[in-house]
Amino acid sequence: MTALLETRNLDAFYGDFQALYGVDVKLEEGQCVALIGPNGAGKTTLLRSLVGWVPVARETVLLNGQPIGGMGPDKIVSLGIASVPEGRRLFPSLTVDENLLMGTESGRAGPWTLDKVMEVFPALRDRRRHRGSDLSGGQQQMVAIGRALMSNPKVVLFDELSLGLAPTIVNDIARALPLMRDNGISIVLVEQDVRRALAMSDYAYCILEGRINLQGVSADLAFEDIEKAFFGAEA
Amino acid sequence: MTELINSLAQGVLIGGLYALFAAGLSLVFGIMRVVNLAHGDLIVTGSFMTFATVSMLGLPLWLAVLIVLPMMGLLGYVLQRGLLNHTIGTDVLPPLLVTFGISIILQNGLLQIFTADNRKLDFGAIEVMSLQMGPVAMGWYAILVFAVAVATIYGLQFLSYRTRLGRVLRATTDDPEVARVMGVRTDHVFGIAMAIALVICGIAAILFAAWTSFTPLSGPSRLLIAFEVVVIGGIGSIWGTLAGGITLGVAQALGGYLDPAWQTLAGHIVFVIILALRPAGILGGRR
Numbered sequence: 001m002t003a004l005l006e007t008r009n010l011d012a013f014y015g016d017f018q019a020l021y022g023v024d025v026k027l028e029e030g031q032c033v034a035l036i037g038p039n040g041a042g043k044t045t046l047l048r049s050l051v052g053w054v055p056v057a058r059e060t061v062l063l064n065g066q067p068i069g070g071m072g073p074d075k076i077v078s079l080g081i082a083s084v085p086e087g088r089r090l091f092p093s094l095t096v097d098e099n100l101l102m103g104t105e106s107g108r109a110g111p112w113t114l115d116k117v118m119e120v121f122p123a124l125r126d127r128r129r130h131r132g133s134d135l136s137g138g139q140q141q142m143v144a145i146g147r148a149l150m151s152n153p154k155v156v157l158f159d160e161l162s163l164g165l166a167p168t169i170v171n172d173i174a175r176a177l178p179l180m181r182d183n184g185i186s187i188v189l190v191e192q193d194v195r196r197a198l199a200m201s202d203y204a205y206c207i208l209e210g211r212i213n214l215q216g217v218s219a220d221l222a223f224e225d226i227e228k229a230f231f232g233a234e235a
Numbered sequence: 236m237t238e239l240i241n242s243l244a245q246g247v248l249i250g251g252l253y254a255l256f257a258a259g260l261s262l263v264f265g266i267m268r269v270v271n272l273a274h275g276d277l278i279v280t281g282s283f284m285t286f287a288t289v290s291m292l293g294l295p296l297w298l299a300v301l302i303v304l305p306m307m308g309l310l311g312y313v314l315q316r317g318l319l320n321h322t323i324g325t326d327v328l329p330p331l332l333v334t335f336g337i338s339i340i341l342q343n344g345l346l347q348i349f350t351a352d353n354r355k356l357d358f359g360a361i362e363v364m365s366l367q368m369g370p371v372a373m374g375w376y377a378i379l380v381f382a383v384a385v386a387t388i389y390g391l392q393f394l395s396y397r398t399r400l401g402r403v404l405r406a407t408t409d410d411p412e413v414a415r416v417m418g419v420r421t422d423h424v425f426g427i428a429m430a431i432a433l434v435i436c437g438i439a440a441i442l443f444a445a446w447t448s449f450t451p452l453s454g455p456s457r458l459l460i461a462f463e464v465v466v467i468g469g470i471g472s473i474w475g476t477l478a479g480g481i482t483l484g485v486a487q488a489l490g491g492y493l494d495p496a497w498q499t500l501a502g503h504i505v506f507v508i509i510l511a512l513r514p515a516g517i518l519g520g521r522r
C-alpha cells in the first residue's frame with residue numbers, strides 16, 4: 001500500500017554541501033511521525049525538501065505515490081502539505097487575522113475558518129487585530145499553526161514546536177495536535193525534546209549527519225538507544 | 236508676502252505629483268528590493284505615449300488615459316515576468332545593471348521615434364485658470380494634479396490594507412520565501428506589483444506632460460526626484476511619499492522664491508539634511 005507521504009533515497013544539497021544522504025521516511029494517513037536528532041543533523045532540511053524549499057529530484061518525494069519532489073512550494077501547499085516553519089516566521093506587518101488568511105492562498109477548500117482557529121486557540125481571540133510581531137512567542141506559534149490549518153492541509157509539518165517556549169504554553173499548543181488528527185490531518189513533527197516527541201508520535205526517525213540511523217514505533221523506542229543514536233553509535 | 240504664500244502653495248501642489256513619481260519606486264523597492272534605475276525613463280515613456288495618442292493621433296484625453304494606463308500596467312507586468320524576475324536573488328547588482336540598461340534603451344528608443352525636441356501637452360483652458368483666495372492664487376490645473384495625486388495615494392493605501400491583493404503584497408514584502416510556502420505565486424505577485432507601479436507612473440506621466448515640457452532625456456531627473464521623495468518620506472510608507480513629495484516641493488518653492496537658480500538645489504539640500512537627521516524618513520517606521 002502506498003504511504004500518504006514518503007521519501008525514497010532522498011539526497012539534498014546546499015550548493016556543494018550534501019545535507020541528506022539516501023533518506024527513506026514514511027508517513028501513513030492519520031499518523032504522527034517524529035523526526036529527532038542533534039543540531040545540524042538535517043531535520044529542517046528534510047522538511048524543506050518535502051515542501052519544495054530545497055531543490056530535490058522529482059521521484060525522491062512521493063505524495064500518495066505521485067512524485068512531487070522539487071515542485072515549487074506554492075504548488076506543493078496546494079496539494080495539501082502545509083508547514084509551521086522553524087522560527088514561526090509570521091508576517092510581521094500583518095495582523096493576526098491577516099496572517100491566518102494567508103493560509104487560504106493555498107486555494108484548497110475545507111472546513112477551516114478564522115472562527116474555527118479561534119476555537120482551537122482562544123488565547124488569540126482578543127489579539128486578532130494585533131500585528132504578528134506584537135505577540136508573545138506562544139501566541140506566535142499558535143498563529144503559525146492556525147495559518148497552516150487555514151490551508152486545509154492533509155499533512156502539517158512542524159519544525160521545533162516547543163523551541164523557546166515555557167512548558168505550560170507548549171501544553172496549550174500541543175492540545176491542537178490530537179484535534180488536528182481528529183480532523184484527518186497527518187503530522188510530521190521535528191522536536192528537540194525527545195520525550196515529548198515520543199509521547200506525541202506514533203513512529204519516530206532519528207537523524208544523524210544527514211542519515212536515518214534509528215527508527216521504530218515511538219512507544220517501543222528505548223531512550224538509551226536514542227541517546228546512542230544521537231552520538232553516532234549503531235543502535 | 237503674497238508672492239511667498241503663492242510659491243509655497245505651488246510647492247505643496249507639485250508635491251502631490253512628486254509623491255506619484257515616488258510611490259511606484261517605493262512599492263517596487265519594498266516588495267522586490269530592486270531600485271529601478273529605469274523608473275524615470277518609464278515615466279517619460281508614459282508621457283510620450285500620451286503625447287503620441289493625443290497630439291499625433293488626435294484622440295481625446297480621456298481616451299488617451301484609457302489607453303496609456305493599461306499599456307503601462309501591461310508593460311510593467313511583462314517587464315517584470317519576462318526580464319526582471321530573472322535578475323532578482325541574493326545579489327543586488329544584476330537588477331541594478333539590467334534596469335540601467337533598460338533606462339538607456341528607453342532613452343535612445345524615444346530619441347529615435349520622437350527626436351530630442353521639447354514636447355508639452357496642452358490641456359486647454361484649465362492650465363491658465365486659477366482659484367483666487369484673497370491674495371493667494373492657485374492654478375486649477377495644479378489643484379487638479381494634487382487632488383488626483385492624493386486620490387491615487389489613498390487608492391494605493393486602500394489596496395494595500397483593505398484587499399486580498401494588498402495583504403498578499405504586504406506578506407510578500409515581509410517574507411517572500413514564507414509567502415511561497417503559503418501558496419503565493421511570488422513571480423506573478425512581483426509582476427502585479429510592477430504593473431501597479433507603472434500605472435501610477437502613467438498617472439504621473441500624463442499629469443506631468445502638461446505641467447512642463449519634456450524630452451526623451453528627462454527620465455533621470457524624474458528618477459532623482461522620486462528617489463529623494465522616497466528617502467525623505469520614509470521607505471515603505473505610503474503616506475510618507477506624500478509627505479516627502481510635499482516637503483521636496485515646498486523646499487524647491489522656497490529656494491526658488493529666494494533666487495530662481497536655487498530651486499532644485501534647495502530640494503537637494505533638504506534631502507541631505509533629512510537623510511542626515513532622520514535616515515528612516517519623516518514617516519519611516521510608521522505605516
Ligand SMILES: Nc1ncnc2c1ncn2[C@@H]1O[C@H](COP(=O)(O)OP(=O)(O)OP(=O)(O)O)[C@@H](O)[C@H]1O
Nearest residue numbers: 014017019037038039040041042043044045046086
Ligand atoms: N541555507 C543553508 N546553506 C548551507 N548549509 C545549510 C543551510 N541550512 C542548513 N545547512 C546545513 O545543513 C545541515 C543540516 O541543517 P538543518 O538545518 O537541516 O539541521 P537541523 O537538524 O534542523 O538542526 P537544528 O536542530 O539546529 O535546527 C547543517 O550542517 C547546516 O549547517
Ligand SMILES: [Mg+2]
Nearest residue numbers: 043044045086
Ligand atoms: Mg532545524
